[in-house]
Amino acid sequence: MLTLHHLETSRSQRILWLLEELQIPYRIVRYQRDRKTRLAPPELKAIHPLGKSPVITDGDISVAESGAILEYLVETYGHLGQGELAQLVPPVGTPEHRQCRFWMHYAEGSLMNWLVMKLVFVTIPTQPMPFFVRPIARQLCRQVQAKLIDPNVNTSLAFMDRHLATHKWFAGDSISVADFQMSFAVEAVLARGSAGSQYPHLQAYRERMVARPAYRKAIEIGGPVVMA
Numbered sequence: 001m002l003t004l005h006h007l008e009t010s011r012s013q014r015i016l017w018l019l020e021e022l023q024i025p026y027r028i029v030r031y032q033r034d035r036k037t038r039l040a041p042p043e044l045k046a047i048h049p050l051g052k053s054p055v056i057t058d059g060d061i062s063v064a065e066s067g068a069i070l071e072y073l074v075e076t077y078g079h080l081g082q083g084e085l086a087q088l089v090p091p092v093g094t095p096e097h098r099q100c101r102f103w104m105h106y107a108e109g110s111l112m113n114w115l116v117m118k119l120v121f122v123t124i125p126t127q128p129m130p131f132f133v134r135p136i137a138r139q140l141c142r143q144v145q146a147k148l149i150d151p152n153v154n155t156s157l158a159f160m161d162r163h164l165a166t167h168k169w170f171a172g173d174s175i176s177v178a179d180f181q182m183s184f185a186v187e188a189v190l191a192r193g194s195a196g197s198q199y200p201h202l203q204a205y206r207e208r209m210v211a212r213p214a215y216r217k218a219i220e221i222g223g224p225v226v227m228a
Helices: 012-022 042-046 066-080 083-087 095-126 134-164 177-190 200-210 213-222
Strands: 002-007 026-031 055-058 061-064
Touching: 002 012, 012 066, 012 177, 012 213, 055 066, 061 066, 066 095, 066 177, 095 134, 095 177, 134 177, 134 200, 177 200, 200 213
Parallel strands: 002 026
Antiparallel strands: 002 055, 055 061
């Protein structure tokens, strides 16, 4: 049976959602983050040398990296999809296929880099350090966020919102594997609450995503997508 090695509040949630949508038989092995460092536990290195999640094992096959896992699942189990799930990868050569490919790469190649940087620079001033260093660290982090990180995040938000103004899902009118890949980033950018009112099409997209029974089931099983 296929096994998902699931780390709390991680990209693994993308995989859980697709497993539930396609109703692929699977078992889940759960891992908790270190409460102080928020890093993955060392036990994950026994599954894959990088010690990261998600990782799946399917018989003697092991696959890491969420994009690669999603592609593997669609290639191997996509035939289980019915109705709107019957074509998670649009036909090659169509505009929908080009959009699907773009958003599959965009999620990690462009968007998540800035979101991770924002998380890091928000967190730095809260870490233990000499008291006289803290004001310097706080000011430096604010400047980096204001001059570098936030402008790039805002550009990405506006870009996604404009796209979703004319697309129900990221590749077009039907859900595709790109939506599973983008789901974690969408949850991350909207987690703080303020962005939704500024980017209504992105917020409406998230509401469509969250309304899906399989998505809600994945949250029930795997826990919240991002830290509160």
